[in-house]
Structures are given as structure tokens and as C-alpha cells.
Amino acid sequence: MGFVGETLDSLKRTQLRDALSQAISLGMIVTSALMIWKGLIYFTGSESPVVVVLSESMEPGFKRGDILFLHMNKDPIRTGEIVVFNIDGRDIPIVHRVIEVHEHGGTGEVDILTKGDNNDIDDRIMYAQGQHWLQQQHIIGRAVGHLPYVGYLTIIMTEKPIIKYILIGALGLFVLTSTE
Template identity: 75%
Template sequence: MGWIGETIDSIKSIQIRQLLTQAVSLGMIVTSALIIWKALMCITGSESPVVVVLSGSMEPGFKRGDILFLHMSKDPIRAGEIVVFNVDGREIPIVHRVIKVHERQDGEVDILTKGDNNYGDDRLLYAQGQLWLQRHHIMGRAVGFLPYVGWVTIIMTEKPIIKYILIGALGLLVITSKD
């Protein structure tokens, strides 16, 4: 019967104690992943410490599928920095470069952004009639870069079937593993 037969046999031979052990170790994996994510949130001060680039508007610097590490600090935002911002009425955050900054004496700031690969600035992307971004639109600034890794999440969101196959296979592996 080979591999499938062995798998079925090992499912049949599961004892309650072994099942509990496996459930606990699965729980440990999930919890530690969550702990790492939350710890990153605390360290970077950003709601989402890692973002995946979804569009080609920052090419050739950032391509679709690259990963950016964000950092959110109290430091003032300056021209040239790559920021991730949320525009009112849009769900998906945008990663673009700051090209203009007007900072008032009290610390309030007006920011204009542009994608390196776009012809014009981002006023067309902002909410209707909005000329500037304010501090509260900014989710973080990009500090680090890792190529290609984000493709995993892009593929999983666009082809959910692959996600279910992957989760199913991993689950089966955990159940059938003997030690």
C-alpha cells in the first residue's frame, strides 16, 4: 500500500494521550507565531510591522512580492522617506515616497507622496479634494527590504485553494508524525 496505507494505519493507531500531546505541540506552534508577531508590533510601533508590496509603482526599487519592514517612531517625517499610508475610503495601504513636506511650528505636518515609477504625484490617489497627507494617515516608514518572500502571501490570497491544500497537508503531517 505504501505511503497512503502507512498514513491510514498511523491514524488508526492514534491513542488519546498521543493525540493530546500533538494538540499541545500544535498549539505551541500557533501561539509562538502569534507572540513573535505581537512582539514585532511592540518593537516597531507599527500596526503591521511587515508589508508585502502589491503594485509596481515603486519599481525598480520594490517589485511586486517584495517584503518591507516598517518602523513607526516619533521622529518627524522627511522628504525622501518611503512611507506606508492609508487613505480614507481605501482599504489597501500604499507604499510611496515623500516628495514634499510642510511642517508647522506646532508639529502638524502636510505631506505629498509619489511612487518612483509613477509619472505624477499621488493627489489622484488621495480622497476627493484632499491635497496633503497628515500624520495620522501614516502607518510607518520602510526601513528594511527582503526580496521575493512576499510571493507566498500573494499566491495564498489570490489562489485560496493552495492555502487550504497547504493547511490540510500540514495538519495531516502533525497528526501522523510519531514523535
């Protein structure tokens, strides 16, 4: 009785320990990912420091599935820069090049016109109705760096959600079953 009970107790204790340490390592993974993301937001000054290129409008410079690193600072926007901007009434931000800038003398406000390198005409037709220019508040960052292909996984995952669930499931299983 005494022997069996002790063994059972210690078994329970080690199982509890394993479960706890696994929960902690899982938590570490999640929190460090969050820390990296928030740290990037802080250091780049852009609310979304990394974006995936979704359209072909900037080819051949940026292809679908490439990722861009954004940076945002006080420097004024100038022609030639590749900016990411939001349009009122559209969910998905757009990555295009600035082709025209008018900076007002007194206020320092800017009027910006953009165009995709691979498009024939400028972006005025896809701005909100009656909007002729972008202003500073529409800009969420300017592209400073580029990494090819890496974002393709996110495109696949948004287009075929089943792959996302399989991946998350496999990862979760891996974390839970590994004892290292």
C-alpha cells in the same frame, strides 16, 4: 479477560497521551507565531510591521512580492523616506516615497505629499476627494528594510485561494501524523 482489558486500557491511555501532546504542539506553533507577530508590533511601533508589496509603483526598488519591514517612531517624517499610508475609503495601504513636507511651526503638524518612484505623477489624484495632503495619522510606518521574493507566496494565496487550502491542509496533516 483481565489481560485483554489491561492492554486495551493502556492502548487507550497512550492514544489519549499522543492526541494531547499533538494538540499541545499545535498550540505551541500557533501561539509562538502570534507571540512573534505581537512582539514585532510592540518593538517596531507599527500596527503592521511587515507588509508585502502588491503593486509595481515602486519598481525597480521594490518589486511585487517583496516584503518590507516597517518601523514607526516619534521622529518626524521627512522627504525621501518610504512610508506606508492609509487613505480614507481604501482598504489596502500604499507604499510610496515622500516628496514634499510642510511642517507647521506651532502645532508640529505635517502636510505630506507622496509619489511612487515608478509613477509619472504624484499621488494627489488617488487621495480622498478634496484631500491635498497626508497627515501624520495616515502614516502607519516607514520602510527600513527589504527582503526580496518572500512575500510572493501570500500574493499567490490571495489570488488562488485553493492553494491556500491545500497548503493549510498539508501542514495540518503533517502536524497531526508526525510523531516526532
